[in-house]
Amino acid sequence: MFDPESLKKLAIEIVKKSIEAVFPDRAVKETLPKLNLDRVILVAVGKAAWRMAKAAYEVLGEKIRKGVVVTKYGHSEGLIDDFEIYEAGHPVPDENTIKATERVLELVDQLNENDTVLFLLSGGGSSLFELPAEGVSLEEIQKLTSALLKSGASIEEINTVRKHLSQVKGGRFAERVFPAKVVALVLSDVLGDRLDVIASGPAWPDNSTSEDALKVLERYGIEISESVKRAILRETPKHLSNVEIDLIGNVQKVCDEAKKLAKEKGFNAEIITTSLDCEAREAGRFIASIMKEVKFKDRPLKKPAALIFGGETVVHVKGNGIGGRNQELALSAAIALEGIEGVILCSAGTDGTDGPTDAAGGIVDGSTAKTLKAMGEDPYQYLENNDSYNALKKSGALLITGPTGTNVNDLIIGLIV
Numbered sequence: 001m002f003d004p005e006s007l008k009k010l011a012i013e014i015v016k017k018s019i020e021a022v023f024p025d026r027a028v029k030e031t032l033p034k035l036n037l038d039r040v041i042l043v044a045v046g047k048a049a050w051r052m053a054k055a056a057y058e059v060l061g062e063k064i065r066k067g068v069v070v071t072k073y074g075h076s077e078g079l080i081d082d083f084e085i086y087e088a089g090h091p092v093p094d095e096n097t098i099k100a101t102e103r104v105l106e107l108v109d110q111l112n113e114n115d116t117v118l119f120l121l122s123g124g125g126s127s128l129f130e131l132p133a134e135g136v137s138l139e140e141i142q143k144l145t146s147a148l149l150k151s152g153a154s155i156e157e158i159n160t161v162r163k164h165l166s167q168v169k170g171g172r173f174a175e176r177v178f179p180a181k182v183v184a185l186v187l188s189d190v191l192g193d194r195l196d197v198i199a200s201g202p203a204w205p206d207n208s209t210s211e212d213a214l215k216v217l218e219r220y221g222i223e224i225s226e227s228v229k230r231a232i233l234r235e236t237p238k239h240l241s242n243v244e245i246d247l248i249g250n251v252q253k254v255c256d257e258a259k260k261l262a263k264e265k266g267f268n269a270e271i272i273t274t275s276l277d278c279e280a281r282e283a284g285r286f287i288a289s290i291m292k293e294v295k296f297k298d299r300p301l302k303k304p305a306a307l308i309f310g311g312e313t314v315v316h317v318k319g320n321g322i323g324g325r326n327q328e329l330a331l332s333a334a335i336a337l338e339g340i341e342g343v344i345l346c347s348a349g350t351d352g353t354d355g356p357t358d359a360a361g362g363i364v365d366g367s368t369a370k371t372l373k374a375m376g377e378d379p380y381q382y383l384e385n386n387d388s389y390n391a392l393k394k395s396g397a398l399l400i401t402g403p404t405g406t407n408v409n410d411l412i413i414g415l416i417v
């Protein structure tokens with residue numbers, strides 16, 4: 001019923017449509033009218049900031065006194081009224097991060113108890129919204145962030161450190177806004193939707209401590225200077241009285257949509273997990289093993305079947321190749337699925353960019369590893385060198401969408417016919 005090309009097309013269609021279903025526009029437009037807002041200062045931060053701000057403008061119009069948007073390079077789509085729009089570095093902050101954050105702080109410093117900041121927050125915010133703690137330089141933050149990102153530490157662990165080195169993370173932004181109020185809409189790209197972890201929780205009391213942050217650094221063998229240590233020892237706020245938060249989207253929603261779409265196409269579909277969080281290559285191998293069980297034993301689902309996974313894997317980057325966690329997962333699955341017909345696996349970052357590459361992820365089948373081998377290339381070597389981007393590029397298995405304007409973690413779909 002499905003030739004490899006049409007199966008591939010279908011997988012891509014399900015992934016793209018599921019991502020569209022978690023564009024933040026709809027949720028922002030549904031939620032805002034219930035909040036009775038008047039005369040707000042809008043601050044939008046994160047990879048989905050532009051879309052969230054645009055939707056808020058369409059609902060609130062002149063009720064927004066001033067708007068500032070801070071997003072990743074290439075993630076804004078034009079002017080919104082007279083809003084100030086900044087693009088900055090991600091996943092490592094840069095000078096523009098600081099410039100934009102200083103501008104936001106300058107605005108909120110003028111507010112009083114009658115004012116409200118409408119804070120539209122999405123993942124990516126940790127890198128886009130930052131003013132280093134006293135005694136810490138941007139360079140030190142950059143070095144530490146790069147080391148943590150390659151260490152295999154989880155986002156919770158990484159942000160535990162970031163929160164203790166910042167004037168805006170870990171609830172310190174809300175503290176700075178006080179006595180004005182913060183009304184926040186949050187799009188989650190963190191497993192478990194932890195409000196103190198998403199974008200390092202600028203407007204949520206911090207659940208982590210200075211000691212936790214030091215332990216993370218020790219666990220991953222990352223050395224710090226005396227001034228960084230002094231900053232970490234200054235504790236983040238544990239209580240905030242001026243914040244109201246609504247969660248407007250998460251990985252669960254994108255998985256639900258994928259399941260619905262797969263069922264509509266006649267597949268037996270099941271969400272296996274929405275909290276996949278192990279090493280990417282292990283996840284790829286394990287998912288491939290379940291796909292083989294379906295293929296050859298018709299369990300836990302009968303063919304045609306769609307297995308859906310949501311989450312955020314980690315990568316210990318040891319090689320000097322380029323790639324991302326979705327591409328690495330896909331390459332690892334491709335090796336395990338070699339030669340099998342009627343299977344396809346697509347792994348995608350819902351934000352449209354996976355690691356420091358222009359791909360959203362990978363889409364692989366039984367022919368991917370074979371194609372590489374026929375070219376005289378060894379897929380294992382690419383995996384070993386964390387060079388999934390080049391392996392998938394050579395075998396025509398990259399998924400390219402461009403920035404999507406949303407960000408709810410990673411979606412993985414396996415189709416078996």
Ligand SMILES: Nc1ncnc2c1ncn2[C@@H]1O[C@H](COP(=O)(O)OP(=O)(O)O)[C@@H](O)[C@H]1O
Nearest residue numbers: 091149315321322323324325328353354355386
């Ligand atoms: N060569 C590589 N292969 C696989 N993963 C990589 C590579 N280089 C960086 N990464 C991973 O990419 C992550 C950042 O990817 P990104 O897609 O920007 O994350 P997020 O979508 O969560 O912001 C880093 O945490 C790092 O683990």
Ligand SMILES: O=C(O)[C@@H](CO)OP(=O)(O)O
Nearest residue numbers: 123124125126198199200
């Ligand atoms: O900003 C952050 O801290 C994380 C999690 O929210 O997002 P991203 O992984 O996209 O950088």
Ligand SMILES: [Mg+2]
Nearest residue numbers: 123155189312
């Ligand atoms: Mg992330």
